[in-house]
Amino acid sequence: MKHLFRAITILLCLTMIPVSAIATAAIKQRFADGPNRVFSGGPLVSGELHRGAEPDWQFVNAIPTIEMQLEDPSTSRRIWTVEHDGRLYVWSGYMRSAVGRLWKQWPVQAERNGNAIFRIEGTRYLRHLERIQTGEALEGIAAAISAKYPSRPTPLTRAVIERGDVWVFEARARQP
Amino acid sequence: MKLFYRACATAVLLTVLAVLFAPGVDDFVEQTFQRYLGRAAS
Numbered sequence: 519m520k521h522l523f524r525a526i527t528i529l530l531c532l533t534m535i536p537v538s539a540i541a542t543a544a545i546k547q548r549f550a551d552g553p554n555r556v557f558s559g560g561p562l563v564s565g566e567l568h569r570g571a572e573p574d575w576q577f578v579n580a581i582p583t584i585e586m587q588l589e590d591p592s593t594s595r596r597i598w599t600v601e602h603d604g605r606l607y608v609w610s611g612y613m614r615s616a617v618g619r620l621w622k623q624w625p626v627q628a629e630r631n632g633n634a635i636f637r638i639e640g641t642r643y644l645r646h647l648e649r650i651q652t653g654e655a656l657e658g659i660a661a662a663i664s665a666k667y668p669s670r671p672t673p674l675t676r677a678v679i680e681r682g683d684v685w686v687f688e689a690r691a692r693q694p
Numbered sequence: 695m696k697l698f699y700r701a702c703a704t705a706v707l708l709t710v711l712a713v714l715f716a717p718g719v720d721d722f723v724e725q726t727f728q729r730y731l732g733r734a735a736s
Contacts, residue, residue, distance in 0.1 A: 524695070528698065531698070531699065531702040532702070534702060534706050535702070535705050535706055535709055538706045538709050538710055539709045539710075539712075539713050539723045540723060540727050542709070542710045542713040542714060542720075542723075543713050543720045543723040543724050543727070546713065546714060546720055547720070547724070554720075554721060554724055555721070555724045555725060555728050556724055556727060556728040556731060557724055557727075617731070617734045621731060
């Protein structure tokens with residue numbers, strides 16, 4: 519019994535090292551201007567705010583990820599994006615897996631308050647996220663996502679989105 | 695055992711300082727964490 523207790527103590531002590539590394543990196547990122555990889559970053563501060571007409575969003579199809587900050591909470595993260603039919607879309611996967619629901623908080627927060635800021639190639643855009651759960655438009659969006667990200671582990675289809683595995687949002691323009 | 699506790703505390707402290715101040719360490723930690731998280735979530 520004594521040996522078991524000692525083994526557990528040693529294991530816990532050794533686990534503290536990677537846990538402290540992860541926690542420190544996550545906390546450090548919160549104070550940064552934007553995200554890096556997976557940890558949430560602070561508010562998007564730098565970058566000129568886009569004003570005027572909507573840009574031709576096709577240029578995002580050549581960019582792997584963009585930075586997005588919600589209004590509430592004002593943390594930022596790196597997300598995938600795609601343009602389809604002149605409109606801008608973002609999405610979140612793993613929404614029905616247990617780890618995914620713990621990890622992916624922003625889609626739930628965006629459903630409550632969709633006001634967001636995107637930073638793409640150094641320019642900030644004010645957007646409003648609106649979830650698309652059903653409809654024929656999902657077929658085109660799913661095809662555009664699959665074309666842009668062909669290395670997805672499972673093919674993205676309209677059925678997958680309608681089932682709630684993947685949450686898709688349209689990022690519409692909004693005024694300040 | 696006391697020595698082991700001290701070594702662990704020192705290792706934790708050094709890890710925190712390295713992540714905070716050594717260039718590239720925070721990115722390495724995040725990259726490694728992302729790899730395991732992606733596997734766990736899929």
